[in-house]
């Protein structure tokens with residue numbers, strides 16, 4: 001028995017959430033006194049693959065074939081399942097990212113495995129294999145017991161943290177048959193929508209809501225985000241009104257994020273909004289209404305008018321940066 005972790009790459013590089021998934025998988029492997037193997041699909045240089053050893057992967061299966069250069073859900077799931085079978089892995093771990101959300105259930109079906117999506121902690125060690133995970137679109141937690149022999153766990157980004165565990169990773173090429181039926185949808189070209197920091201991966205996020213009154217007032221939000229090196233986000237009504245693009249909408253029906261810092265400006269804190277942001281490590285709320293529900297989950301709160309507070313915040317940051 002062993003543990004397999006899928007390491008998603010973007011343009012040949014691994015993101016922090018991947019190193020976190022490897023750290024998490026390594027902790028499971030250690031608990032089971034077994035080895036951790038990683039599987040990478042796409043064009044990744046050897047030195048980047050070797051990096052995975054730093055977090056505990058002792059072997060890396062490298063799949064580099066033309067058909068799988070870009071992400072193809074069904075085909076990637078088949079390859080990862082084939083690797084799990086080859087490695088006799090009974091636990092498969094991956095990040096609960098956009099692609100992870102599509103892959104995890106497919107891999108689980110192929111391996112007849114129990115599935116825990118949105119895991120936020122290591123499985124329990126009391127003899128049962130129970131995983132704490134988010135439920136009801138992030139509004140609650142559930143403890144799910146996986147009773148099947150094989151298990152698939154999709155870890156929520158920023159839930160476990162990156163932990164170094166230096167091992168010398170050996171790299172092995174892995175060739176799995178890619179069936180034509182798995183290539184039903186193929187990405188032909190990837191076009192970047194923006195050069196801005198990607199919201200799902202951002203460590204810092206500045207978000208604003210209807211309290212900003214209109215799209216013309218987002219200049220100060222963008223300036224604040226740029227000074228902090230943060231991504232920008234917004235509430236649903238803001239993107240519904242086309243004040244901001246839908247790619248910035250966070251919450252139950254938008255993107256779920258868990259950055260280290262989430263600054264919410266002029267957002268009431270409706271439950272559907274909180275569903276996507278409440279697992280942020282530190283939440284700062286700026287709202288002129290002291291009764292705004294967001295203050296209940298805030299680590300720091302400023303009761304004040306955004307049009308007064310944000311410019312002062314920007315001024316202070318500029319002064320701090322010199």
Ligand SMILES: Cc1cc2nc3c(=O)[nH]c(=O)nc-3n(C[C@H](O)[C@H](O)[C@H](O)COP(=O)(O)OP(=O)(O)OC[C@H]3O[C@@H](n4cnc5c(N)ncnc54)[C@H](O)[C@@H]3O)c2cc1C
Pocket residue numbers: 208209210211212234235236237238249250251252253254265266267268269270271272273276286287288289292304305306307
């Ligand atoms: C099925 C369903 C799914 C939903 N999914 C989502 C979702 O994914 N994401 C999401 O965000 N919403 C979602 N919603 C909508 C959600 O219920 C709220 O309506 C929405 O989050 C409110 O957005 P808001 O806080 O920007 O606006 P408002 O509720 O209008 O709040 C504006 C806030 O700004 C404050 N304010 C006003 N002026 C200022 C000022 N000058 N300075 C400082 N503060 C000020 C006000 O006090 C208020 O708290 C969903 C709703 C439903 C029914």
